Amino acid sequence: MSKRIYEHRHLDNSYPVANPGDPKVQRPPVTRRGKVMPGPNYRGLEGRTAIVQGQVFIVAIILIVQLWLITSALHELLSGRAATLTWLALISAAGFVLALIVTFWPRRRVKTM
Numbered sequence: 001m002s003k004r005i006y007e008h009r010h011l012d013n014s015y016p017v018a019n020p021g022d023p024k025v026q027r028p029p030v031t032r033r034g035k036v037m038p039g040p041n042y043r044g045l046e047g048r049t050a051i052v053q054g055q056v057f058i059v060a061i062i063l064i065v066q067l068w069l070i071t072s073a074l075h076e077l078l079s080g081r082a083a084t085l086t087w088l089a090l091i092s093a094a095g096f097v098l099a100l101i102v103t104f105w106p107r108r109r110v111k112t113m
Contacts, residue, residue, distance in 0.1 A: 051106050062099045066092050 029037045073088040 055102055055106065058102050059099050062095045062102075066095050069095075 031037055069088050069092045073085055073092075076082065076084050076088070
């Protein structure tokens with residue numbers, strides 16, 4: 001029965017490779033006692049949770065302000081006063097850019113450490 005299971009093996013114990021262009025997987029470094037050494041744990045950095053919570057809070061405030069801007073822009077549009085629509089659109093676009101910066105800037109800094 002075991003011969004039938006392992007018939008697909010070659011004599012040199014190699015298996016068909018799914019992605020031949022991928023680099024070889026290397027084992028993590030080990031200590032003298034044979035235990036695996038820990039690698040960099042960027043998600044467990046001190047203060048990372050506080051940074052993420054701050055990001056969520058700031059983006060939530062920006063979202064609430066943008067909802068208020070959309071509401072006031074619709075009110076201005078339906079009232080026939082289109083003079084302030086440009087300013088409201090620019091402020092909303094600035095809020096969107098600020099939300100993108102708040103979301104992606106700290107992540108880039110953590111990856112380069």
